Amino acid sequence: MGPSTILVADDDRAIRTVLNQALLRLGHDVRVTGNAATLWRWVQDGEGDLVITDVVMPDENGLDLLPRIKKLRPELRVIVMSAQNTLLTAVKAAERGAFDYLPKPFDLKDLMGMVERALSTPQPAPPAAAGAAAAQAEEEALPLIGRSAAMQEIYRVLARLMGTDLTVMITGESGTGKELVARALHDYGKRRNGPFLAVNMAAIPRELIESELFGHEKGAFTGATVRSTGRFEQAQGGTLFLDEIGDMPLDAQTRLLRVLQEGEYTTVGGRTPIKTDVRIVAATHRDLRTLIRQGQFREDLFYRLNVVPIRLPPLRERTEDIPALVRHFFGLVNQQGLPLKSMDNAALDRLRRHRWPGNVRELENMVRRLAALYTQEVITIDVIEQELADFAPAAAPAEEPQNEGLGAAVERHLKDYFAAHKDGVPAAGLYDRVLREVERPLLSLSLIATRGNQIKAAHMLGLNRNTLRKKIRDLDIQVVRGLK
Known part of the structure; x- marks a missing residue:
């Protein structure tokens, strides 16, 4: 790559000097200025192959200059630097067409690498706008706060994702703000006018997850007296946030994988495929690779969800x-x-x-x-x-209530499920779906205890053998004989 002319605008004389010397050493021609007016005149005159500009300058904000540069010379790459290191700055730079954004103080080596990429990579298609409402937001109203190096990297990644529909996997410990990141992707992205729905996999009984996500038809099971819409249908045109995806049961994982592969799904009890137009953002505090090795999470689903991984650092970092x-x-x-x-x-x-x-x-x-x-x-x-x-934690906190009876455990579990619904009212057919959730592990464990012998299991349960066979078939329970 031959020498290029680089235009530098920064009101800090020391930064101008450092950048001038570094760029000259790389063999480029450099023009430096401390104000936006001079930079704009150079751009109007057709000078420069690349612009490096600060945001805050004495006569004009560098971000406000960006749209005029892109309109006059859309091929001209612009790198934005700023000491105002917030998510909003990164989003504004991205939506107004900046090639990249670099927070101050910056590493000179990183900036020089960014310059080389800007001069050598092909010109991409213009990014989609992230919306005027987002541009007018104040820092205090932002969902993410912090100017640490770790947060700056997250801001840069989020800014690049705003105009896309790529599936995102957010990982991080509990309390790090995974849902805030998902909401930022939605609120500042091209689906901001659509719905944002959050579903916590850990708060929904396992047997109810498929109905919760995909809905069910009238008569799909006992008690399903009306058709019920699922979260995929409710989130059409928007974003569906699947929190604690590591707690999703394997059968629901299979259906979700099919949706991601084919872009359509069927309701529980339904036959007609329904096209889906939903952006998926998933999150977990668990190590999914460990769950894959343990056979608890599908590897093919992991790669479908982990298109763009974002790790949220714990506060101690x-x-x-x-x-x-x-x-x-x-x-x-x-x-x-x-x-x-x-x-x-x-x-x-x-x-x-x-x-x-x-x-x-x-x-x-x-x-x-x-x-x-x-x-x-x-x-x-x-x-x-x-x-x-x-408020220091006890030395050995109990994971679950001690000596808890079955009824109390079921009640505690159901309270979490009701609380997971915004209006406190789950979908119709709850009674039979809960019975199915209790019935399936009861029958499965009974068959394990009797080593797959259905006659002994029916006797232990007090059921007719034909009734047990029908339930095994209806609940799709796998019977393995000769278990040890």
Whole structure:
């Protein structure tokens, strides 16, 4: 690649000098300026093969200059630099046609690599607009907060995905904000005018998942007195967020894989294929590769979902974002009527040293308690120490209630299922679907206990042998004889 002319606009003299020297060493011709007006004049005169511009300059915002550059010279690549390192900056740069976005302070080697890519890669098709409403949003209203290097990389990836329908897999510990990322992909993307539906696989009884996702026809099973729409149908034209995808049962995984492969599905009890137009965003806190090795998750489904992987870092890996998060959460609770508070430096330092097993959710809950329970305007380290001591986890927390009866376990499970529905009302036919969920493991375990002997299993259950056979067939239970 021969020498190119690169136009640099930045109001910081030191940055202009560094970039000028680095680009000259690579053999390029360089023109530098400290204002947007001069840069625009050069562009109008047809100068330059590449533009590197800051966002904040004395006479005009570099992002506001971008649309005029792209309209006049759509082939001219523009790299945007900014110290305003938020998701909104990255989205604005992407939607207005920037080749790439680099937060300040930047690594010079990274920028030089970006320059070489900008000068050598083919010109892509113009990206889809992410919408005027997103461009007018303020940082405080953004779903993601933080300017750490880890968050900057997430912002850049999200900005590149806004104009696409690529399937995304979000991984991260509980409380890191996986649903916030999914909502950002939807709210700033081309499906923003469509619905956004979130489904938590872990909160739905396993036997009800297929009906929940795909709907069912009238008469599909006992109690299905009306047709019920599923989440795929409800999310048509929008985004379907499948949270905790690692908890999806294998039979539902098979149906989901078919939807992703063929772009259509059938309702439970239905025969007519239904075309689907839904963007899938999945998320999990579990290691899906381990589940694949254990036979609990389909490998082919994993690769269908993992088209674009996004890993959300735990809060302990981006503790430099804690002050901004604290300010953000104090602002939110103030809007809800609680007094506005702040935190002194010693208290913030103590928060940075905490391990945060509950991640951002744990921090938000703490801030809400501080705003509600303490009278002082400035929270000090003594308060933080007391909070961390009061809410420290027990040494050996029980995973589930001890000595819990079957009825109590079922009730607890069903409460989670009802809570997972926004209006608290699940789809019709709930009674029979719940009975099927209890019946299937009961029959399966009985057959395992009797090593597949249906006569013994029927006797143990108190059922007629023909009735047991019919239930095995209806519930699609696999009977393996001679189990040990």
